[in-house]
Amino acid sequence: MSTLSSGARAGLYIHVPFCVAKCPYCDFSSYSGIEALYAPYVEALLQHIASAGPEWPGPGFDTLYVGGGTPTVLSADRLADVLSACKSGLGLPHDAEITCEANPGMVTGASLAILAESGFNRLSLGAQSLDSGVLRTLGRIHDPEAVYGAFRAAREAGFANIGLDLMYGIPWQTLEVWRDTLHRAVSLDPEHLSLYALTLEEGTPMAESVWSGVLPEPDEDHVADMYALAQAVLADAGYVQYEVSNWARRCAGDTPGAPPRLASRHNLHYWHNDRYLGIGSAAHSFDGRSRFARCTDPKEYVRRVHNGESTREFCEQIDESLEMDETLMLGLRLMSGVTWARFQERFSIDLRSVYPQALAGLSAAGMIEVDAEGVRMAPGAYLIGNRVFAEFLR
Amino acid sequence: MSNNLEFVRNFCIIAHIDHGKSTLSDRLLEDTGTIASRDMAEQVLDRMELEREKGITIKAKAVRMLYSPAEGGRTYTLNLIDTPGHVDFGYEVSHALSACEGALLVVDATQGIEAQTLANLYLAMEHDLDIIPVLNKLDLPSADPEGVSAEIEELLGVSPGDILRVSAKDGTGVDALLTAIVEQIRPPVGDSDEPLRALVFDSHYDSYKGVVAYVRVVDGSIAGEAPLQIMSTGRKVEPLELGIFGPDLRPVESLSAGDVGYVATGLKNVRDCRVGDTLTGWQRAATEPLAGFDPPKPMVYAGLYPVENDDYEDLRDALEKLQLNDASLVYEPESSVALNLGFRCGFLGLLHMEIVQERLEREYELDLLATAPSVEYEVELTSGDTISVDNPAELPDMSYISEIREPWMQISLFAPKDYIGPLMELATSHRGGFDKMEFLDASRVVLYFDIPLSEILVNFHDQLKSCSRGYASMDYRFTGYRAGDLVKMTILVNEEPVDALSVIVHRESAYAKGSLLVRRLKDVIPPHLFPVPIQAAVGGKVLARATVKVVRKDVLAKCYGGDVTRKRKLLEKQKEGRRRLKKVGKVELPQEAFMTVLRLND
Numbered sequence: 001m002s003t004l005s006s007g008a009r010a011g012l013y014i015h016v017p018f019c020v021a022k023c024p025y026c027d028f029s030s031y032s033g034i035e036a037l038y039a040p041y042v043e044a045l046l047q048h049i050a051s052a053g054p055e056w057p058g059p060g061f062d063t064l065y066v067g068g069g070t071p072t073v074l075s076a077d078r079l080a081d082v083l084s085a086c087k088s089g090l091g092l093p094h095d096a097e098i099t100c101e102a103n104p105g106m107v108t109g110a111s112l113a114i115l116a117e118s119g120f121n122r123l124s125l126g127a128q129s130l131d132s133g134v135l136r137t138l139g140r141i142h143d144p145e146a147v148y149g150a151f152r153a154a155r156e157a158g159f160a161n162i163g164l165d166l167m168y169g170i171p172w173q174t175l176e177v178w179r180d181t182l183h184r185a186v187s188l189d190p191e192h193l194s195l196y197a198l199t200l201e202e203g204t205p206m207a208e209s210v211w212s213g214v215l216p217e218p219d220e221d222h223v224a225d226m227y228a229l230a231q232a233v234l235a236d237a238g239y240v241q242y243e244v245s246n247w248a249r250r251c252a253g254d255t256p257g258a259p260p261r262l263a264s265r266h267n268l269h270y271w272h273n274d275r276y277l278g279i280g281s282a283a284h285s286f287d288g289r290s291r292f293a294r295c296t297d298p299k300e301y302v303r304r305v306h307n308g309e310s311t312r313e314f315c316e317q318i319d320e321s322l323e324m325d326e327t328l329m330l331g332l333r334l335m336s337g338v339t340w341a342r343f344q345e346r347f348s349i350d351l352r353s354v355y356p357q358a359l360a361g362l363s364a365a366g367m368i369e370v371d372a373e374g375v376r377m378a379p380g381a382y383l384i385g386n387r388v389f390a391e392f393l394r
Numbered sequence: 395m396s397n398n399l400e401f402v403r404n405f406c407i408i409a410h411i412d413h414g415k416s417t418l419s420d421r422l423l424e425d426t427g428t429i430a431s432r433d434m435a436e437q438v439l440d441r442m443e444l445e446r447e448k449g450i451t452i453k454a455k456a457v458r459m460l461y462s463p464a465e466g467g468r469t470y471t472l473n474l475i476d477t478p479g480h481v482d483f484g485y486e487v488s489h490a491l492s493a494c495e496g497a498l499l500v501v502d503a504t505q506g507i508e509a510q511t512l513a514n515l516y517l518a519m520e521h522d523l524d525i526i527p528v529l530n531k532l533d534l535p536s537a538d539p540e541g542v543s544a545e546i547e548e549l550l551g552v553s554p555g556d557i558l559r560v561s562a563k564d565g566t567g568v569d570a571l572l573t574a575i576v577e578q579i580r581p582p583v584g585d586s587d588e589p590l591r592a593l594v595f596d597s598h599y600d601s602y603k604g605v606v607a608y609v610r611v612v613d614g615s616i617a618g619e620a621p622l623q624i625m626s627t628g629r630k631v632e633p634l635e636l637g638i639f640g641p642d643l644r645p646v647e648s649l650s651a652g653d654v655g656y657v658a659t660g661l662k663n664v665r666d667c668r669v670g671d672t673l674t675g676w677q678r679a680a681t682e683p684l685a686g687f688d689p690p691k692p693m694v695y696a697g698l699y700p701v702e703n704d705d706y707e708d709l710r711d712a713l714e715k716l717q718l719n720d721a722s723l724v725y726e727p728e729s730s731v732a733l734n735l736g737f738r739c740g741f742l743g744l745l746h747m748e749i750v751q752e753r754l755e756r757e758y759e760l761d762l763l764a765t766a767p768s769v770e771y772e773v774e775l776t777s778g779d780t781i782s783v784d785n786p787a788e789l790p791d792m793s794y795i796s797e798i799r800e801p802w803m804q805i806s807l808f809a810p811k812d813y814i815g816p817l818m819e820l821a822t823s824h825r826g827g828f829d830k831m832e833f834l835d836a837s838r839v840v841l842y843f844d845i846p847l848s849e850i851l852v853n854f855h856d857q858l859k860s861c862s863r864g865y866a867s868m869d870y871r872f873t874g875y876r877a878g879d880l881v882k883m884t885i886l887v888n889e890e891p892v893d894a895l896s897v898i899v900h901r902e903s904a905y906a907k908g909s910l911l912v913r914r915l916k917d918v919i920p921p922h923l924f925p926v927p928i929q930a931a932v933g934g935k936v937l938a939r940a941t942v943k944v945v946r947k948d949v950l951a952k953c954y955g956g957d958v959t960r961k962r963k964l965l966e967k968q969k970e971g972r973r974r975l976k977k978v979g980k981v982e983l984p985q986e987a988f989m990t991v992l993r994l995n996d
Contacts, residue, residue, distance in 0.1 A: 013955060196951045224946035245951050270955045284956040291959060316959055329962060333953060365923070384923060385949035390969040393962065 009062035011269035012090060014045060014082060015280030016068040017298045020106065024139040024209070027201035029282035029296050030069035041281075041298055042078045044305040048279050049085040058275040058287055061090060063097040063266035070126075072102045076111040080118030087119070090277075097265040099124055099163075104150035105142030112150075112157035122161040122264075123154050124192075130184040131177050134170050137215075139206075144184070151188050163192030163264065168230065169223035170198050171215040178226050179233065186237040191262045193239060193247045195230050197223050224383055243271060244333050244382055257373060258336050271334050273327040281311075291316045320347065321394065324354060328392035332368075333385065337376025351375070358391040399652040401468055403579050404610065406475045406490045408518055409500035410508035410867065414530040418500060418562035419457070419476055425568050426459040426472065428641065455596070456493075456608055456654055457641040461572055470576055473639075473654035475595070477514070487514055488521075489595040489669050492685075493610035493654060496524040496579030498571070499546075503529045503537035503559075507545050507834060509808045509869035515549070524579045527552060528571060533561035545835050584651030589680040590614030590622070592649070592657075592673040599718035603634055603658035605667045606643070612684055614675065615650035616657060621676035624667055625683040630676055631667070634658040664721045690722045692740025693801070693872070694747055694767045694851060695784035697728055697894065698754070699736030701761035701974070701985070706735045712758035713737060716750065723750055730787070732894040732978045733763065733988075738785060741767075744851060763976075763985050765894050769847045772799040772875050787893035789882045792933050798898070799875040801847040804829065807858065809866035811839045816861040824849035825900065844873065848898070883908055883937075885915070886929040890979045894988055901932075908938040911990060916940040918986040920972075926981050 018038065019030045064086055071079060079100060086092040099122040100115055112123075127147040129135050135143060147164075154162055164185055168178050185193060198218060200207040209215040231241060239247040240260045248262035259268055269276055278285045281301035284293045292315040295301050304311045318326070324347055331338035343351040351374075352359060359375065362368040367381040367388050377388055409415040423429045459472040477490040491497070497518040501507055518525055527546045529539055543557050558574055560567030592609040600606050609616075616622065622631045635658040637645040649655040661667050672683035700709050710727075717723050723746075728738040741747040747767060754760050770784040774797040783789050789798075805826070807817050811833075818828065818841070826845035833839050850870065858866050881904055885895035895915075899907050908930030915928045919942045926942035953961050975982035 011955070197947070199951055220947050227947070244949055267954060270953070270958070276955050278955060282956070284958070286955065286958070293956070326958060326962065329965065330953065330958065367923075383947045383949055384945055386965055386968060387923065387945075387948060390965045393966055393969060 008272070008274050009060055009269075010058045010274060011063045011065065011266050011276035012061040012086060012092060013266075013276060013278040013280075013283055014049075014064065014066045014071075014086070015278065015283040015294075016066060016071040016074060017041075017281050018068065018073045019070045020073060020103075021139075021141055025198060025201070025204055025206035027204050028069065031298060034298070037298055037302065038074055038078070040302045040306075042074060042082065044302040045082055045280055046085045048305050048311070049082070050089040052277065052279060053090055056090070056277055056287070058277070061086075061092050061096065061277070063099070063269060064092055065099045065101075065266040066120075067099075067101045067124075070103045070106065071100055072106045072111070076114035076118075079120070080114055083119050094119065097122055097161075099264070099266055101126060102150065102154075103142065104147040105140075107150050107153065109153040109156060112154050112159070116158040121159070122163070123159045124163045124165065124194075125150060125154070125190075127164045127185070128167045129170070129173075130166075130181040131173075134167075134173050134177060134181070137170055137172060138167065148188070151190070161191045161262065163194060164188070164190045165194045165196065167196050167198055168226040169218040171210065171218060173218075173226075175222070175225060175229060179229060182230055182233045186234065186239070189249075191249050192264060193234065194245055195227075195247070196245055197227070227383055241382075242335050243267075244385055259334060268334075271330045273323070273330050286318070290318055323347075325393050328355070329389040332375070332377055332388055332392070335376060337369075337374050339374035342374075355392055362388055362391055399581050399584065402471045402473070402581055402652045403496065403575055404473045404475070404494045404582055404652070404654055405496040405498060405523075405575060405579050406477050406494045406518075407498045407500055408477060408487070408511070408514035409530075410502070410505070410510040413500050413502035413505065413508070413511070414562050415476070415500055418498075418528075418530060418560070419474060421562045421565060421568050422472075422474060422572070423457060423459060423641065425565070425572065426461045428457065428459045455641075456639045458638045458654065461576070463573060463576060472572075472575060475654065487517055491518055491521040491523060492593055493595040493608075494521075494523055495582055496526065496575070498526050498528050498575075499550075500528045500530050501542055501546060503531050503539050503542050504534050506538075506542045506838060507549065507808070509806055509867040512549075512806070512808070512840075513869040513871075525550065526571075526574050526578055527557045529557055529559045530562055532559050532566060533564050541835070545838070548835060582652035584611070584613050586613075586615050586651045588613035588651075589678045590616060590673065590675045591680045591684050592616065593684045594667060594669055594671045594673060596669055597664055597667060597721075599664055600658070604660040604662055605658075605664050607657045607659055607667050607673065608639075609649070609655060609657055609673060611649050611651050611653045611655070613651050613680070614678075615648055616673070617648040622657070622673050623676045623679060625672040625674050625680070626668070627666075629666060631657070631659045631661065631673070634660045664718055669721060690742055692722070692724055693743055693769065693847060694741045695770060696739060696741070696747060696767040697730065697733065697736050697765040697785065698725075698739050698751065699730070699733040699763045699765070701763055703734050705760055708758065709737065709754070709760055709762070712754050712760060713739070715758075716753060720750070722746070728785070730765075730894045732892045732983070733765070733976060736763075740770075740784070744855075763988060765988055766897065767851055768898070769801050769851065771880070771898065773797075774799070786882055786896040786898045789896070789898060792881065797877050798880040799877045800880060800898075802873050802876050803845055803847050803850065803870040804873050805843050805845055805850065805868055805870040807841045807843070807866055807868050808834070809839065809841075809862050810837055813862040813866060814839060814841065817841055817858070817866060820854075820857055820861050821845060824854065846876075846878065846900075847872070881932045883911075884931050885911065886927075886931060886936075887915075887919075887983070888926050888979055888981045889929075890981075892978055892983075895990075904932050905937050908932070912938045912940040914990040915987055916942050918984055918990060920975070920982065920984065921945040922981065924980075 017030050019032045022032050098120050100120045101124045103126055128138055128140055130144045132143050200210055210217050234247050238250050240250050241247050242259040242263050248260040251261055254260045275286055275288050281294055281298040282296040292312045294311040295313040301311055340351055363370050367378055369376050369378050381388055407415045455476045457474050460469050461472050462469045475490040475493055477487045499515055531537055543554050546557055558571050560571055591613045592611045594607045594609055596608040597605050619633055635645050636649055637643050638655045659667055674680045700706050713725050722742050724740040725737040729735050751764055755762055768784055768786055770782055773783050773795055774780050775794050776796050821843040826843040829842040831839055831841050858868055879901040880898050881901050883897050883899050884891045912928045912930050921943040923945055925944050928940050929936045930938040950961050975984055
């Protein structure tokens with residue numbers, strides 16, 4: 001059995017499976033039009049949080065991420081209740097990174113103030129774009145003004161750590177429109193930026209429209225150009241890329257070769273293959289031995305919690321060899337890569353002796369960098385990362 | 395069996411594909427009570443799953459029926475020998491005809507005379523058979539018995555009254571047909587007292603009985619387990635069993651002149667008892683064998699390779715077993731730089747190739763990769779030697795070659811006269827030379843062309859069907875080798891020649907085919923991390939070039955806690971997909987790449 005880094009804490013994730021309207025590209029677990037379920041669902045979350053402690057073998061939590069869906073469809077008071085339950089029931093410390101996802105069209109100065117007061121110290125705003133045409137293509141309910149408004153309101157409410165999510169590779173989105181969105185985004189001076197290429201997920205209306213020819217399929221080269229543009233614009237604006245799709249504002253105290261201080265600490269848990277506990281329907285957990293998911297239907301989740309039944313639905317045993325592979329698959333997404341020391345500490349074996357062929361092959365192909373510290377993707381390989389990750393899956 | 399030959403009739407049915415031969419055979423079996431109707435599996439004689447699926451007969455088969463006409467009270471033994479309808483299996487037809495005195499010429503009343511009707515009719519005439527013309531499918535509303543009768547009258551010089559009209563499907567006219575078989579086909583002649591001479595007209599392999607030879611006894615008789623010999627080799631055979639086709643193998647004590655039956659030889663290889671051989675007595679041997687037939691010569695060659703290198707031995711075993719029942723399949727080990735170890739196989743035609751490949755994949759559960767089919771070229775070297783080349787990769791450098799000769803065919807295309815234009819265009823665009831045109835009747839014609847076999851190997855039949863809305867049919871026969879201005883086109887992938895992609899083309903079409911080939915390859919080869927140039931070259935000169943796209947983006951945008959399992963499986967799937975590609979140098983080629991050459995004529 002591996003020993004997770006002794007200093008490593010765990011992440012806590014809470015899923016809110018509701019949205020005002022389902023976005024046409026989204027395949028996440030979320031539902032719209034079931035407002036009647038909000039109250040019972042929050043009740044179930046509170047009950048589950050209160051009882052989850054004993055079944056959690058892992059170390060204490062140092063991050064909380066409330067995601068969805070759209071958590072902000074719930075009132076700020078309810079979200080505050082959830083956070084307070086995490087503190088009392090699961091020992092979430094006050095200095096933890098506590099993030100709430102928010103939809104720019106749905107937050108007000110008042111609601112943001114409640115969130116900030118209750119202890120949320122990081123806001124992740126799903127801006128997606130700052131171009132009204134692109135937002136329409138994406139079927140979002142907000143316009144660029146709503147993003148600026150929400151951002152200002154969040155600052156005023158006291159959020160000192162705000163992340164923006166943006167999407168590119170959207171049908172009809174030109175390089176110029178993307179450049180403009182990037183400039184507008186950095187002018188807001190957010191602490192964090194996540195840039196996601198549109199992924200056409202089977203079964204979503206967006207994918208159907210593209211595959212049936214109603215929407216133009218984003219060209220791979222064009223998407224690659226957008227990525228390169230974003231890298232250049234954000235570097236210029238003082239942001240450090242620390243993961244394939246994530247950037248944080250550079251700040252004093254950043255250590256070279258390690259993720260920047262303003263990186264999402266919660267998400268770093270995932271990429272470091274640390275343990276995490278997920279609560280709420282469809283939420284995933286990893287307790288060091290197995291990865292498991294809760295039932296996806298929120299109504300069923302509420303029923304099971306209410307009846308004291310297990311909410312686990314899917315469970316995958318992770319043996320040590322798989323855990324090593326996943327550590328590489330996830331860790332190499334980070335620009336800081338995987339260090340020999342960290343791997344050695346966790347698995348009591350030298351990474352180089354486990355993957356000699358992958359390291360030699362990828363290194364010869366110029367796709368990874370190997371040095372005294374560890375292994376990481378070569379900058380030119382970020383966009384073809386799958387070819388790198390796959391080599392470590394045995 | 396000892397018969398009064400007067401009451402024996404040996405006949406076959408000749409027909410174009412789909413004209414109802416199998417259905418008619420079944421109907422005869424049922425009407426003579428050979429098989430009770432409740433035991434009738436649809437089309438008894440097409441035993442192979444593939445035969446039923448494709449609606450064709452691949453191998454000749456035989457069945458014995460007993461028939462007692464209403465008047466006369468005598469019982470006749472009718473031996474029906476089934477013949478394949480597809481041109482690839484033409485040699486099988488001649489075996490069957492040699493064992494018969496008569497033939498039913500079955501023509502679909504909705505279609506009229508087609509290419510194979512005529513080809514097989516001529517064969518039957520060469521064998522001097524009594525021919526009974528039969529119009530089938532009278533039950534169909536689209537039947538045109540008058541029009542089609544006129545075609546047959548013209549062809550055979552018979553009067554309308556001589557043409558039987560039946561519906562094999564509902565049984566109409568089948569009694570009259572049985573009567574006609576007895577009355578119009580002559581009984582076999584032969585002397586049971588002469589030394590034995592039995593013609594082997596087909597065979598199959600049985601794991602207990604060894605090679606089971608299908609024979610027509612011409613003279614003398616075979617009795618019990620008396621030893622026999624195969625005249626071509628002098629090999630001794632001790633029969634394990636004699637029998638007739640009922641239609642299952644039914645043992646009998648003896649077979650005598652005029653009979654059709656089988657001899658279980660116990661031999662372990664169909665090659666030891668070839669179709670066309672004559673069986674005679676071991677003690678009392680005949681002096682002259684019967685006129686046999688030449689063993690079929692493969693017309694089409696292709697490499698068959700296991701997708702997984704580990705399956706090579708399994709493929710060898712499977713080919714060995716398949717060959718036990720298919721003497722026309724030839725193969726030998728071959729190795730390719732690109733594809734590793736496999737077998738070069740010779741086939742009678744493309745349908746035969748397709749059938750063999752499908753049987754290997756289905757019956758032996760192998761994943762196969764077939765290279766583009768090739769004809770066999772005669773290559774005259776500057777040294778004066780002549781070699782045969784059936785694999786373009788093995789063609790010597792052009793500087794050692796003084797001449798390349800390729801097989802030419804005469805093809806006959808049957809179609810309504812409205813399609814003369816498109817058919818002319820089709821044939822001439824494939825280097826076909828127009829020979830002559832004949833009118834079958836006022837509305838239908840036969841066009842004859844000389845054409846290189848390589849031009850009609852792939853897709854020609856599909857193109858023929860599409861340019862004639864399905865109305866045209868085709869027959870072909872080999873006419874000889876002719877010199878041509880042929881060149882070897884080498885395909886270079888990432889600057890390396892890939893042997894399995896080489897192709898021999900006519901110099902005039904080299905540029906066009908080269909351009910098409912590299913474009914197609916560029917489309918089927920997945921993007922690589924580096925640019926992969928594809929070049930088509932003749933004699934070191936590059937005629938066409940294209941470059942495979944470079945992968946610029948292949949990364950999952952998101953991977954968070956809820957995604958790990960799903961994303962990992964996605965990566966594993968991608969990796970598995972790449973593992974199935976054939977690695978040639980640094981380049982990964984999908985199977986389609988090797989079939990690209992096939993689609994050059996599209």
